[in-house]
Amino acid sequence: MLERVRAGDAQAFAELTGPYLSELRLHCYRILGSVQDAEDMLQETLLAAWRGIGRYEGRASLRTWLYRIATNCSLNALRASGRRPRPEPPEPPFEAVTPTRRGEPVWLQPYPDALLDGIPDTIAGPDARYEAKETIALAFVAAAQHLPPRQRAVLLLRDALGFRSAEVADILDTSETSVNSALQRARATMAAVLPVRDRDSAPLPRSAKERDLAQRFAAAYGDDDIDGVIALLTDDAWFTMPPATLEYQGPAAIASFLAQSSRYRGSRHTWLIPTRANGQPAFGCYVPDEHAGICHAHGVMVLTMQGMRISAITRFVDGGLLPHFGLPRTLPVRWSSRSGS
Structure with missing residues (x-):
């Protein structure tokens, strides 16, 4: 097959590299922290491999050779992005309560579990x-x-x-x-x-216990039932919104932030659609339009679980993330049930 590839057989190249695509994309994501950038670097890797296959001497395995290309493509992308000024990290559209701490901006996106298949x-x-x-x-x-x-x-x-x-x-x-x-x-x-967390104590991925905890969270969050959300958290739980630098730890701090967010939205309750990201329960977030009968995509929320409680809520407010999870950018309001939950 390698000889066919060197002779310019594109189908043979696809068959040769196909088994490694999912793990190479994930490798690029771990380096770059962005699902879109990871996809771009995967394509760069394949292009460089296609062009350079004639120089592949077989001293290392094909897998190692592809990792070499993917790693260096990703590092080159980081160097290029490092030369460009970053935008200012976003802030909530309301005057937020004092955070537990202000961390460094982390330019990070969640990774759809669907891309982990294979x-x-x-x-x-x-x-x-x-x-x-x-x-x-x-x-x-x-x-x-x-x-x-x-x-x-x-x-x-x-x-x-x-x-x-x-x-x-x-x-x-x-x-x-x-x-x-x-x-x-x-x-x-x-x-x-x-963070040091006992992941083994968390419910098994996709288990009934994990699903039940995620559903109870979604029902409480969608109804702006702040007491209900707080009851599901560990005592040292974190609420973060990368790349925003505001970070809230503990039930009291998180409750204060959620209450302020609820007051800002008024009667527009957040509607959560279940999905999965980074091997964890997640939700596509939608907020009703004030003037039209639709809900707009409002990012992704990822839950980290410890025992039978939630130890971290990570809220990404980028509406452009939803298509990566197979979710639409808008939905009719009639899809949401009581209070958008």
């Missing part, structure tokens, strides 16, 4: 330090965005995918010493910024 559980090598479900989780990807790009790539290749240091050095055109040094610094940063 990724084998065995993609991580024996040297991986994290389980696959950990590296998909929103908290892990958010923490990785705090790393410098080179450290981020090293950590993901070594600890998420299990490549050996020598392989990572080859992928990044550097020395093993440099890889090990970057890895040590990256691990220290991740230990400091990654």
Whole structure:
């Protein structure tokens, strides 16, 4: 098949690379934190592989060679974006209550679970330090965005995918010493910024318990039943809105913010449609138009669960995210039931 590809057979190229597309897209997402940028980098990777297949000598596996291209395409994209000024992080459209803290802006998007289909559980090598479900989780990807790009790539290749240091050095055109040094610094940063949560105590993904907790949250949130939402949270739960820097921790702080948000929206209750992101329960968010009989897309909300409670609510207010989850940008108001819940 490789000879057919070198002879210009596009169908053979698609068959050769097809088994790796889902995991390469996820790798680009972990580096970039953006589902749209990950898709763009996957296409860049395929184009570079098609053009460079004649130089592929087979010294490394085809998978490793593709990871080399995908990693360097993603790092080049980060360098290019780093040279452009970032917009100011958004603020709520009302004067928000004082947050628990103001964090650094994290330019992050949720990743649709539908794009995880077809990724084998065995993609991580024996040297991986994290389980696959950990590296998909929103908290892990958010923490990785705090790393410098080179450290981020090293950590993901070594600890998420299990490549050996020598392989990572080859992928990044550097020395093993440099890889090990970057890895040590990256691990220290991740230990400091990654929340420590007992994921094993959370309900199993897609289980009846997880579904029940998510449904109870959606019913309370959609009805602006703030007491009902707060009753489902852990005592140290966080409410964040990346890339906004306002972060609220604990039932009292979260309740105050939700109450202010509810007052701002008035009778326009948020309608939540269930979906999944980063291996976690999520919702497409819609808010009714004041002047038309439709609901407008208003981003995605992702829940992190611990035990039978919710330990984090991450609210993304970008309406453009909904199509990635197979959800429309608008819906007729008649679709929503009582109070839009």
